[in-house]
Amino acid sequence: MSGPPFRRVLVANRGEIAIRVLRTLRRLGIESVAVYSEPEAGAEHVVQADQAVCIGKGPVAESYLLGQRIIAAAVTTGADAIHPGYGLLSENAGFALACADAGVVFVGPPPAAIEAMGDKVSARRLMSAAGVPVVPGALEPVEDLDSARETAAALGYPVAIKASGAGGGKGFRVAASEEELAAALDGARGEGERFFGNGTVYIESYLEDPRHIEVQVLADTAGNTVHLFERDCTIQRRHQKLVEEAPAPTIDDELRMRIGEIAVRAARAVGYTSAGTVEGLLSGGAFHFLEMNTRIQVEHGVTELVTGIDLVEQQLRIAAGEALTLQQDDVVLRGHAIECRVNAEDAARSFRPSPGTISSYVEPVGEHVRVDSGVVRGSAVLPYYDPMIAKVLVWGPDRGTATDRMAAALDAFEIEGVRTLLPFHRALLRSEQWRDATTCRDLVADPGWLTRTADHVR
Known part of the structure; x- marks a missing residue:
C-alpha cells in the first residue's frame, strides 16, 4: 500500500480500543493524540499516545461524549482526522457532521448512513426494499397496545418488542403471550426513552435459539x-x-x-x-x-x-x-x-x-x-x-x-x-x-x- 493516509489522528475513545487504534497508527507512522478524563490521566492509552488532551471529568457525559470538546482538541493539536473506535460517539451522525464542519476527517461512514442504520425501523424498511431478508415483523412503528396486539397475533407468539433507536441489549423485551405484551411494550419503550431519548418501538418475531x-x-x-x-x-x-x-x-x-x-x-x-x-x-x-x-x-x-x-x-x-x-x-x-x-x-x-x-x-x-x-x-x-x-x-x-x-x-x-x-x-x-x-x-x-x-x- 501507499504511505500514511494521515499525518496525525486523534483517537476519541479510551481503554483497549484506543490502544488498538494507536497500534496501527504507530505501525503506519502516523502521529497520535489521545483524549482522557480526569481520573484517567495516567491510563495506558494516554501513556502510549504521542500527545494527550484532558476533556473533562470521569462520567462519559462529562468527557468522552463531549463531541465539541473532542473536536476542539483535534483542531488545537493539528489532527487531520478523528478515529472514534466503538461505542461513545462512533455512531453519532451529529458528531460526524460536526467533524466535517471543523475540517477534520471522521474515520467512519457518511453521516447519512449512520443515521439510516441508527433507526431500526427505517433500516428494516430500507433493507426490505433492497431485497435483504429481514426478521419477520412490522416495518412500521407500534402506535398503541391495540395495534401491537394485532401485529403480534398475526406474527404468532413469542414476539420481540424493540426500541427503534436502541442498541447494546437495551430497549429489548420478549412477550411469550398476549398477557405479557403490555408490560413488554412499556419496558422496551421506557428503556428507549431513558437510554436513547427515543421511545419508538416495533415488533418482530422472536426466533427461538437462533x-x-x-x-x-x-x-x-x-x-x-x-x-x-x-x-x-x-x-x-x-x-x-x-x-x-x-x-x-x-x-x-x-x-x-x-x-x-x-x-x-x-x-x-x-x-x-x-x-x-x-x-x-x-x-x-x-x-x-x-x-x-x-x-x-x-x-x-x-x-x-x-x-x-x-x-x-x-x-x-x-x-x-x-x-x-x-x-x-x-x-x-x-x-x-x-x-x-x-x-x-x-x-x-x-x-x-x-x-x-x-x-x-x-x-x-x-x-x-x-x-x-x-x-x-x-x-x-x-x-x-x-x-x-x-x-x-x-x-x-x-x-x-x-x-x-x-x-x-x-x-x-x-x-x-x-x-x-x-x-x-x-x-x-x-x-x-x-x-x-x-x-x-x-x-x-x-x-x-x-x-x-x-x-x-x-
Whole structure:
C-alpha cells in the first residue's frame, strides 16, 4: 500500500480500543493524540499516545461524549482526522457532521448512513426494499397496545418488542403471550426513552435459539464493496456478547457465500463506506438481517486473524479517499479464531460488576495468541466505564486447535484485585456444549452452572 493516509489522528475513545487504534497508527507512522478524563490521566492509552488532551471529568457525559470538546482538541493539536473506535460517539451522525464542519476527517461512514442504520425501523424498511431478508415483523412503528396486539397475533407468539433507536441489549423485551405484551411494550419503550431519548418501538418475531451471525464489510468511496466473511457471536448474556469466533462453526461454504452477498447488498443499499458489520440471526438455515453497526466492532480481531487484514488501517485509508486494493477473490479465509472478552464481572454472582484496582496482571503469551488490553498492573477499573479489561484472541488451523490454544491462554492469564470472567471462559471452553458448537444458552442462562463447575474456583 501507499504511505500514511494521515499525518496525525486523534483517537476519541479510551481503554483497549484506543490502544488498538494507536497500534496501527504507530505501525503506519502516523502521529497520535489521545483524549482522557480526569481520573484517567495516567491510563495506558494516554501513556502510549504521542500527545494527550484532558476533556473533562470521569462520567462519559462529562468527557468522552463531549463531541465539541473532542473536536476542539483535534483542531488545537493539528489532527487531520478523528478515529472514534466503538461505542461513545462512533455512531453519532451529529458528531460526524460536526467533524466535517471543523475540517477534520471522521474515520467512519457518511453521516447519512449512520443515521439510516441508527433507526431500526427505517433500516428494516430500507433493507426490505433492497431485497435483504429481514426478521419477520412490522416495518412500521407500534402506535398503541391495540395495534401491537394485532401485529403480534398475526406474527404468532413469542414476539420481540424493540426500541427503534436502541442498541447494546437495551430497549429489548420478549412477550411469550398476549398477557405479557403490555408490560413488554412499556419496558422496551421506557428503556428507549431513558437510554436513547427515543421511545419508538416495533415488533418482530422472536426466533427461538437462533445463532447470531454477523458479516464484516469494507466499502470505499469509489463504489467498491467486499465482505470479509462472517463471525459467530451467539454466546451472549442479556444480548451482551461474551465469546466470538470466525468462521461460524455451523455454516457451510454455500451458505457462507450467500450471507456474504446479502451483507454486500445491504452495505450498498445504504451508500456505506468504511468498515461496518451486518448483523443477522440464522434460524432454520435462513439468515435474517437484524441491524448494521456503522463502526468497527469489539470482535473485529477474529476477522483480522483469519484474513490477515488490518481493519483499522482499512478504515483510515478509506477515510483518506483511497480505493480498496482488495477484490472479493483476494479475501481468503484461513483457519479459525476465537475471542473471549475478559470483563471485570463476577459470573458466579449474576455477572455482577467488579470495579477496583488491578493488583496483579500477567497476560498470556505464545504463538498465535493476541491480547488487546487497556490496563496494566495498578490500573483502576472505574465504575464510569464499560467493564471490559481485555480481549484474548487466538488462531488455530481448525476450531479444535484454536479451542485448546484459548484454554491454555486463559489458564495463563493472571488478574488479581478484581473479579473477572476468566473462570467463566475457562469452564465454557471445556464444556461439551462448546465442543459440539451449540449455542450454549443453557449454560449462560443457568445461574448455578458456574458454581457447580470445578473451574469456577480457578
